[in-house]
Amino acid sequence: MAEYIPIHPGDKEFSRLMIAASESIRDGDSARMERVKKEFAEANISLFYNAESDTIRVLKKDARPVDFPVSRWTQKVKKV
Secondary structure, three states, rough: OOOOOOOOOOOOHHHHHHHHHHHHHHOOOHHHHHHHHHHOOOOOOOEEOOOOOOOOEEEOOOOOOOOEEHHOOOOOOOOO
């Protein structure tokens, strides 16, 4: 979709994709997560989920990594 997505919670496109990623993590929907990762990849952004800390790491070329708690983007509870 977008060739440039700012890594900022106030950006609508970034927020939409992070919500989709977080909900796919909670639902265990790997197909949906792959679609989200593909959209981020078009903007040279990679996502990595850390189950231990329940965070999503956002990596962009030539930028510092940014970690976001999954709970920031969804109200769905983590399955134990």
